[in-house]
Amino acid sequence: MKQGRIYPAIFQQDGDYITVSFPDLPGCNTQGKGFVEAYRCAREALGLYLDDYDNAPAPSDLIFIDKSAGGRVMLVEEDIVDNIVYYKQEQVPQIMRDKLAEHGFTKYKLAKVLDVSESYINLIAKGTRRPSPDMAKRIALVLDFDWQVFYS
Numbered sequence: 001m002k003q004g005r006i007y008p009a010i011f012q013q014d015g016d017y018i019t020v021s022f023p024d025l026p027g028c029n030t031q032g033k034g035f036v037e038a039y040r041c042a043r044e045a046l047g048l049y050l051d052d053y054d055n056a057p058a059p060s061d062l063i064f065i066d067k068s069a070g071g072r073v074m075l076v077e078e079d080i081v082d083n084i085v086y087y088k089q090e091q092v093p094q095i096m097r098d099k100l101a102e103h104g105f106t107k108y109k110l111a112k113v114l115d116v117s118e119s120y121i122n123l124i125a126k127g128t129r130r131p132s133p134d135m136a137k138r139i140a141l142v143l144d145f146d147w148q149v150f151y152s
Contacts, residue, residue: 005056005077005078009074010067011039013071017033020038022046024057024059025046028117030044030116039074039076041132042076043079045117049120051119092125092127099145100143103143103144110142114139130150133151136150
């Protein structure tokens with residue numbers, strides 16, 4: 001069985017959600033409603049992020065992680081991408097293509113605006129990955145469509 005790589009992550013309470021960021025991996029962020037969901041999402045986000053990189057940066061030692069902003073620093077093992085369960089939403093790819101073109105966005109630019117990895121946006125745009133409700137709302141706000149399309 002392939003073992004996942006381990007990176008430090010910062011878990012912070014943000015309203016009803018717990019946000020997770022990886023200091024060594026810019027744009028690798030996620031969130032969950034509650035700690036268990038946030039941790040599961042962190043493993044998945046880490047796996048998807050690292051799947052795009054042959055030479056990912058080495059993880060920092062925990063003593064070098066800036067803890068001044070608060071939150072909890074924990075080690076997270078990536079979820080091996082083969083283990084991630086995908087769903088297929090047939091209408092999402094067309095809506096995403098149309099709205100990206102209408103607003104002059106590329107998936108790369110959308111990922112940068114939303115501060116997430118491009119691979120995450122690619123999976124959402126293909127209709128094989130369902131974003132969290134908060135991320136669905138953020139995408140829909142930027143591209144001007146009903147966020148509930150991801151859940152219909």
